[in-house]
Amino acid sequence: LEQFPAALFCNGSLEEQRAASLSDWAIHLLNLPWKLLFSFVPPTSYAGGWPCFYVALIFIAFVTGLLADLAEQFGCVLDIPDTVTAITVVALGTSMPDLFASLSAARELPTADASIVNVTGSNCVNVFLGLGLPWTIASIYWSRAPRSQEWEERYPETAGSMKGTAFVVEARNLGFGVMVFSGCCFLCLMLLLARRRFVGGELGGPWASKWSTVVALIGLWFGYVGLFSWRVLRWDQAGNVELFGVMGFGAIVLLAIAGMALFMISRSKLDEEPSENQGLQVTEVASNHMLYELSGGKTHAAPPPASVPRPQRIGEGSPDRSWDVCSEGPALVTLKQPPHKTVWAQGGHRR
Numbered sequence: 001l002e003q004f005p006a007a008l009f010c011n012g013s014l015e016e017q018r019a020a021s022l023s024d025w026a027i028h029l030l031n032l033p034w035k036l037l038f039s040f041v042p043p044t045s046y047a048g049g050w051p052c053f054y055v056a057l058i059f060i061a062f063v064t065g066l067l068a069d070l071a072e073q074f075g076c077v078l079d080i081p082d083t084v085t086a087i088t089v090v091a092l093g094t095s096m097p098d099l100f101a102s103l104s105a106a107r108e109l110p111t112a113d114a115s116i117v118n119v120t121g122s123n124c125v126n127v128f129l130g131l132g133l134p135w136t137i138a139s140i141y142w143s144r145a146p147r148s149q150e151w152e153e154r155y156p157e158t159a160g161s162m163k164g165t166a167f168v169v170e171a172r173n174l175g176f177g178v179m180v181f182s183g184c185c186f187l188c189l190m191l192l193l194a195r196r197r198f199v200g201g202e203l204g205g206p207w208a209s210k211w212s213t214v215v216a217l218i219g220l221w222f223g224y225v226g227l228f229s230w231r232v233l234r235w236d237q238a239g240n241v242e243l244f245g246v247m248g249f250g251a252i253v254l255l256a257i258a259g260m261a262l263f264m265i266s267r268s269k270l271d272e273e274p275s276e277n278q279g280l281q282v283t284e285v286a287s288n289h290m291l292y293e294l295s296g297g298k299t300h301a302a303p304p305p306a307s308v309p310r311p312q313r314i315g316e317g318s319p320d321r322s323w324d325v326c327s328e329g330p331a332l333v334t335l336k337q338p339p340h341k342t343v344w345a346q347g348g349h350r351r
Contacts, residue, residue: 003043007035067093083173084229098122112202116192135167142167176231183251184220187258191216194265209268216261223254 010017010028020028038059042051068090075085098119105114142165152159155168191213192202199205227250234242 003039003041004036007032007039064094081232083232087177087225087228095122106203116202135169139167173228173231173235176235177228180224180227180250184224184254187220187254188217191258191261191265194262198265199268206268209265212261212264216257219257220254223250223257226250 006012010020010024038056041055041059044052046052071085071089071093072082074080074089075082102115102118105118106112109115145165147159147165151165158166158168195202195205195209195213199209204210227246230246234246238246
């Protein structure tokens with residue numbers, strides 16, 4: 001029952017509510033109906049968390065169905081095709097949980113693995129399970145269903161080429177959408193590989209590489225939505241000049257966005273190795289590499305310099321206080337509290 005008072009109070013408790021800001025109250029009032037609704041989900045402490053898992057799935061299915069219906073009505077009012085609303089409104093709404101899960105993983109974990117795998121894993125579930133399971137059930141049903149006049153009128157080409165009935169899914173704009181999406185995915189992977197090569201990790205790094213990556217990824221999404229929407233709305237009426245012009249211009253814009261980001265990322269690499277007189281200080285852990293902040297304000301991403309002897313793990317420290325490194329040269333220090341990062345500290349200095 002503690003879930004219901006926590007949902008009613010701003011920031012979860014009476015003490016926190018007294019210190020809440022105007023923005024906290026705005027977000028609280030906006031989310032209050034959903035907080036009260038999801039308060040009926042059992043706590044994770046009951047029966048090993050399984051009731052929470054199954055009830056949460058039911059609630060998520062309900063909210064997803066409601067969002068899909070609202071998006072369909074929104075598209076109908078504005079005379080927008082269902083396909084366009086699906087890749088914009090519905091896609092944004094159903095991707096918000098993945099966004100916040102990736103954001104939390106990127107902040108709390110020392111590597112980018114969880115934040116990126118969360119996105120790819122979610123897409124795998126959508127494609128293989130979200131499409132595969134209902135399509136399999138529909139295929140079994142329609143293979144045994146009797147042939148009707150309504151089915152023949154809806155799919156005349158299929159009805160004239162086969163006996164019996166079948167589950168028919170018209171491709172329409174699917175091939176074009178997959179082609180554009182695959183191209184954007186390729187450019188995105190190139191950005192991640194470039195970040196690993198020049199910056200040392202998929203997340204973090206110098207200011208220029210971070211914001212150029214953000215702009216590039218958002219630009220790829222807008223480019224995909226724009227090209228796919230044009231295909232749905234204008235393909236049948238467009239002439240050859242418009243076809244080649246829009247597709248060529250779209251490809252050039254996407255390549256220019258990715259090229260700009262690659263250029264900014266490549267400029268983030270420093271050729272020099274950090275030395276003892278440069279004030280070596282650890283700022284962030286990225287995969288198997290460390291991001292070093294030099295005294296000049298620049299960033300160097302690389303494994304520990306070869307000239308530095310392999311350090312020893314010498315102690316633990318808390319992220320909210322300093323600690324002393326009592327050894328010569330760099331050393332590994334493991335944070336005792338989350339996110340439990342193992343970081344480098346320069347010997348003889350307080351970090």
